[in-house]
Amino acid sequence: QRAVCGSELWSVYTRRYPSKADLRQPEVEFVDGAFRYVADGEVSGEEKVVSESVESLPTTEVEDEFSSSDASPGSVDQAISTPPSTTFCSCEDEEEHITNVKEVCEDETDGVRDMSDISQKSKKKIDTLLPEGPGLTTYASRLEAAPDHAVIAPIKYLATLPSKGVRDTFIDALNWWLEVPEDSLRTIKTIISMLHDSSLILDDIEDDSTLRRGSPAAHMIFGTAQCINAANHIFVMVLAELQKLRSPLKTAILIEELESLFVGQADDLHWKYHVDCPSTEDYMEMIDNKTGGLFRLCVRLLQAESTRTDVLDLDPRPFVRQLSLFFQIRDDYQNLVSDAYAKQKGFAEDLDEGKISLPIILTLQRARTRPEIMGVLKHKQPGPMAIEMKQYIVREMEKCGALESTRELLQGMQEDLIAELRRLEGDFGAKNATLELVLRRLWIS
Template identity: 45%
Template sequence: MAAQYAASGSEFWSIFAPRYPTKEELKQPECLLVDDIFQWKHALTNGHQEDHSALPFSGAVATNGVKLSQVNGAVASGIPSAEVIDHNAVRAPYNYINTLPSKKIRETFIDALDSWLEVPAASSSSIKSIVGMLHHSSLMLDDIEDNSMLRRGNPTAHTLFGTAQTINSANYIFVCAFEELQQLQSPNTVEIFIEELKNLHCGQALDLHWKYHSHVPTVEEYMTMVDHKTGGLFRLCVRLMQGESSRKSEHIDADRFVTLLGRYFQIRDDYQNLMSDEYASQKGFCEDLDEGKISLPLIHCLTGSDPEQTMIKGILQHKGVGEMSMGLKRLILGKMRKGGALDFTFSLLQDMQEDILKELKLLEAEFGSENPILELVLRRLWV
């Protein structure tokens, strides 16, 4: 017997070592359906199949009692269609937030621009749908990232449907927005969509990074964040409409107007979150302080090194997750008021309102017609 195992070590182990399939074999399916019979590939060295390797398909039953014909039926048609799925589960969080009260600023903004750009009705409808889907899906994600409990005076989507389901719904709506993009005619729509969607996420990343690390950016850094995060959706709207416009408007530069509008929108939100009773009823009193948001008034308040500013930084760094006590909120708000941060922000908004109206008049001259709807939209935003 010993003589039978007198081979070298490598030869000895080759007798007992399991045979692994080659790369070429791995590329082949382990199971094939041939004439309603599953043929299992065992990759034997002699190339033959075992007698019991063929399993009748029609009417066969798996060990769990499910007919194999049912299993095969689920995959026989190739790529599964989303149309056979009940969309209530994936759309429920989005449908909920889409029904909450809204001033519909963006829809009115599109209608106002349309009086200049003369976008075909079908394209205008698609752009409204795209912008609306992106806006509401981003709100669902924002509320999760900010740990917000209220949105427009109602419970946030993730508090009702769960965080995981809300994230999934928001991501699904992003895909639906891209699907709707295919209805537009301009060859640059996909490029524009990708650029501005990347800008939105990069701006949000800065906002979240500063909050997580309690980092106080400069005003210039803050404006850069706003230009990406808030300005991105306005730019997307204008660029898509210009691409679909029936008028030649490429020579008209609306960048400064759109940038100012995005900045005003965000800074106004920062200010109203701290000062507006309406905001308090819809999102909670000074809700930005609950989430630790580094807003423009807070940047102004924390730019310096006196003991009071150091104290506020300490509060933000150690506040933890969840609501800040009413006493701490009132203390920080009082420091902002005393240090001139609130007056500074209000004066800045007043100056921006004048600049935006000047840019509007310049655009009216370029297009050769006034735009009273757009001016009305803007004046509705004034503080």
């Protein structure tokens, strides 16, 4: 039996790479334990064997040989044995080889251009799903013009629900300081809106929510599987949008803050699933990751795209942390006490979800009825909690002072936010009345 080199067979029947003849490289043979170049006009014994073996086989038999494992141990050992010495080519041969390599590299460069064409085609598909053009300058207008495709239908549905537009106003307020070019500003707004929509869809699924802003949650209409797919597809569109930004830091910023967001969400889901009451400090850290991730992403992208060179070293993280903590704890509080929230999402919807919010944490730390409340949470069935159970838990929150403590904490945070705003105004060298107005609209009296 003879062992036939698979590379030789591959090169004969699958011409992906140039042959040795194409590259004008001398043939090599293995003789008496050493490699050597074949003299001009001489055919190596091994090459002759390979050539005759290949020519005598039809294509189907060659394919069968690739899947066969009948090579003898002796032939395998011989094929992989290491020669004691090696003969190197001369300088002239080396120069000729370098020239040939350059020619091959040029051919490969053409292949890279072809891949670039493929990338452009892929981008066109994404642009079709989220069109661009005259009059389509906002995320909302682009969604409205988007086709009725299943992969984007849940996102288009979310866009029809009432929204106060706080995110765009917040970005515009920050841009008063940062002076980001208009095209980059539009792109950042689109990226933040996309990620926010994705988080809403996934949050409603993970929290078993049936309502979103007073209307059915997206997965109640399009199904859980389709909504998960649509929410994941948003990340593809985000990456496409991200390429429009100029800063070389854009991808690193996105990765860092998305990781924070998912880590925070994991903690939140873990406590809910295991009915585990974290410490107040752990809960604050979760908020800093989950809610703060999107806020920081927004601020850092704006900073990276800013035309002002004097703002790159400014640190907005203390302000962003205060804002994200206030935003989430305010939502925890309003979910339990606000009539407006009750109309949109139902009374104390966080209890329906089994969410471990700050008022729940404070209640479990203080209430003598902790075992009873833990029992209700642990034995809650999927779906809405009975209204009587929710009323019982809210009464216990009021009795132990958890709701009052949460309200006082929020009022203290409001003062801290204004203090941080004044610090930033000093750093940037200008007042920001719009940002202050955005904050004061969220105040708890």
